[in-house]
Amino acid sequence: MSVKKFIRERFFPHIWCQGCGHGIVLNAMLRALSALGISKNEIVVVSGIGCSARISGYVDFHTLHTLHGRALAFATGVKMSLPGLNVIVPMGDGDALAIGGNHFIHAARRNIDMTAIVMNNRIYGMTGGQFSPLTGYGMKATTAPYKNIDHDFDIAELSRAAGASYVARTTTYHVQQLTEMIKEAILHDGFSVVEVLSQCPTNFGRRNKMGGAVEMMESYKSLTTPIGSKAKQENPALIERGVFVQRELPEYCSEYNAIIEKLKKGTEK
């Protein structure tokens, strides 16, 4: 399956470091879109600021590269105007949950139909390795030189509690699963969150003695397990992969349109 037709070759080479997980996410996203057969004109990719957010520039859709943390708010304006479009919002963990945390929970609460892909590398990659809300206790970052005392979020739990109607998690090691999840998320009518553990060898792996990209990806294999697996019961430290939430809830644009339709009928009478 060629995803080349979705690429803006003019804008290459990309800015990512060798071994960065973000390229794998790009690939999976394009495979999902290709499999779904959606026309390029019906896809809008909105992103914020960060290494991850650069994804929007490389793809031949309607692309909006916005402000750090605010992608979901811009995307809400696009989606409310043209609910027929497929809106995909790739975000870094800092972008989505530190500076953009408020927009994240409110987009989830509204259950507005868009797909948020959180590329969780547990670090601020673009600015050179400061800790993010996903870095985790005891890790090192340039701004946590004596080890981090901030605890991290569980993105899946947070999304569920905020009202997202599709929530899934996987890693860049599990590319097939990632592609399937992005597909499902795009098809899902409501706010969908796909969290992808995506390695940043440059600014997270190196500093935390996790080795290079290969070692980090291997750790995604050994440190994660399918949701509800026996392995998880035996080793609670394992990170679960899979679909956490998939529920039917009223979608925001449809709800708004229902009001408009009702008013139209009211005035016709």
Added chain:
Amino acid sequence: MTQNIKFIQGNEVCVEAALYAGLTFYAGYPITPSTEIAEHLAIRLPLISGTFIQMEDEIASICAIIGASLTGNKVMTATSGPGFSLMQEGLGYAIMAEIPCVIVNVQRGGPSTGLPTNVSQSDVFQAQWGTHGDHAIIAMTASSHQDLFEITVDAFNMAETYRTPVILLLDEVIGHMRERVFIPEPGELPLVERLKTAFKEGVDYHPYLPREDGRLPMSDFGGIHRFNVTGLVHDMWGFPSNNPTIAKGLMHHLIDKINNNVHEIARYKEYHMDDASIILVSYGCSARSARHVVENRRKRGEKLGLIELQTLWPFPMHVIRNRCANARYILVVEQNMGQLVHLVKMNVARPDKVFLCNRIDGVFISPTDIRNVLRVIQGRGV
């Protein structure tokens, strides 16, 4: 009673005018004294199949209208001091990405939460310099409901003409006061619609390549042309670039498209200016009190005149320079510690003849306040 006469608050006039101008999308977060704008649009927009959305904060509000503008809507948000501060990053984005939008700031006292329900005009500089980096901006204001209607329509027109955010700098007095307004018939006021590219599908469309006249035709998101929009310095494709020539060219384009058109953008009114030797310069609600004084003094034969500025940014230097050349004194009337007064001083031959009459206590400046300052200037004591 004529259908077209209304007796409404300034905030509602702004709503009527925005709808007249073609508003179809509003996002906002409630804040006094601007809230009535949101409340009225929450009722009105769904009735015309437009979109009203209350966002989680002002940051999200300005971002949402930018997104909506890109799909082809005429868009607006409204706020006041603290919310306007939160919008500054988004405002810069709209300037850089050249997104037409209207941002209403019904000013109140500050800094911080300040005087939420009292009048102030202290965001004049914030409107121009609140967002970071070099840039040009259009900011407009009005002192009566009839003018407010026209200026609001103008704001939408200029946003389209120059592909830029336009700030409507209102104040608590105008926003809350009720006064008569005639709503023009459709077609009575000219409207500028979005300039869209004529390029067909398959033809390379460069979203950031200005035409010969400097204007940039747009293509709606979701339409036949796919392109990138970014807040980074970008080339004609809308793709990020560090190229110094591109960076310099873009900066000149963004500033020149506004500052080189200051004559077109400048809106102002003059009262009794032909032989005026004492000139009052004012804007917004303060201009009402200033005009009150000028009209009364004229009846007594005193040669007072008034320049009421409706465009504050780009600052209409030519108006001040030309019209104040023969003034004995110039008195700037505004409700802040002195903002516009600096610009007036910069644009006259004798800055020492420029004085400030202000109020900063949340109380609407009165004709008496102005008369008291005039007495001092004229050496008659208080």
Added chain:
Amino acid sequence: MSRMRFVFSGSGGQGVITAAIILSEAAVLYENLIAVQAQAYGPEARGGATRSDVIIDDQEILFPKVTQPNFLVCLTQEAYHKFSPIVRPGGTILSDTRFVTIHKKSDARQIQLPLYETIMNEIKKPIVLNICMLGAVVALTQIVQQDSILNVLERRIPHEFIEMNKKALDLGIAMGESQRM
């Protein structure tokens, strides 16, 4: 005409702001006059004393605030204490007999009317006190025709409440007429 400057005051919920708006709408929409209406917002507008200013004239009105009313309406004692000192010498203060006890000394003409009592006896709904007060104001000042007020009421008020409001207006007009000089 000479400029009329009104201050309507009372407590939140008494509808003094609505009355002020109705009066100005009647002047602007049905009598081709000029009017401006302004009101206090924020802490001042919560509970305590509410205030709304109205200026009516046939000339352009520039300064929209009232510093010295020719006509002051007070529907609470607190409002009376606060605003009675600002009335113009020779102006009028209209207050409700039940809610306000008046001071003896004032340069204004003081009119007390049993607005509340009459409403409670005749209509039994305190909600129309403001319209009754407006009737008295119109009768005393002759600033607009009664019909103009009726026109505004018919536009603003749901059909089922029109009769009650008309009755309140008439009661107010009758009380006002009795005091006209």
